[in-house]
Amino acid sequence: MLLLLLISSAFVLPWAGAGEIIGGNEVVPHSRPYMAYLKIQVTNNTGTFHSYCGGFLIRPDAVLSAAHLNVTVILGAHNIRVQEQSQQRIRVRNFVVHPNYDPDGHVNDILDTNATINANVQTITLPRHNEGVQVATECEVAGWGRTSLGNNRTNVMMEVVLKVQNDTLCLQQFRKYRRQSMICVGDENGTKGTCHGDSGGPLICNQKAHGIVSRRPSGLLFPAAFTRVSHFVPWIPQQLRRFALQELPASPSSQ
Structure with a gap:
């Protein structure tokens, strides 16, 4: 499910699952200023608990992700366990679910106030509608999820390089x-990939956010299925207009 988190509202796209960075490396602090850390509060019959996932800033008032309800977006973070001066914490105001929402998938959101764009907080470009990525293209994924199939967590942002697969x-x-709506991605050796914790984070190919961390086989790292952002590009500007928001500035996604 694709989630469009507008810093003044929120949207959801279908089919975005859980993810973690396995077999990767720590990123250079603040080298990925478009990354967002999403803290999610969930309440059910047994009580209230917190989860987390990733997202990415596509404009000062909009984050694209796969999050759920009651979300706080943290921008400008490297070590998520530290109150860094670079961090901006913003509540999500509204959620909008894509009409093709799949209960096996996830959503899109809008934020409660505009992010301040600076050296540590910047946007990432979206692809054009139905713009493809060639098989064997090397892409990058970053996030704060687990670093193994066990319970190993990381406080700092990690990154990994994965290839587009057939x-x-x-x-x-x-x-x-x-x-049409998914991208097959992974590491043929099965030693690195994504899993629980980095759901909603971007797959960056050719300096554009072509995918969103979604699914992998249980207990395995290869192959993984990511949400294909370009398939949903026409829907995103439509939802921005619903909330009286401007088009994505200088982005091919609004063309």
Whole structure:
């Protein structure tokens, strides 16, 4: 599910799952200023607990992610356990669910106030509608999720390089894999990838946010299915207009 978190509202796209960085390296602090850390408060019959995932800033008032309800967005962070001076904490105001929402997938959101753009907080460009990525293209994923299939957590942002794979691999692995709205990604050696904790983070290919961390086979790292952002690009400007927000500035996604 794709979630459009507007710093003054929120949106959701279908099919975005959990994720962690495994087999990666710590990023240079604040070298990915578009990254967002999302703290999620969940209340059910057993009480209230907190979860987390990733996202990315596509304009000063909009974060794209796969989050759920009751979200606080933290921008400008490297070590999420420290109150860094670079951090900006913003509450999400509204959520909008994509009409093709799949209960097996996730959402998009809008924030409660504009982020302050500076050296540590910046936006990332979206691809054009249906813009593709060639098989074997090397892409980057970053986040604060687990660093192993166990419970190992990291306080600092990690990153990993993964390759775009042929869709056939994911069609064989996932019952609901859809070529148009998903990208097959992974490391053929099965030693690095994503899992719980980095859900909603961006797959950066050719300096654009082409994908969103979504699914992988249980207990395995390869292959993984990411949400394909370019498939949903026409829907995003439509939702921004609903909230009387401007188009994405200088972005091919609004064309």
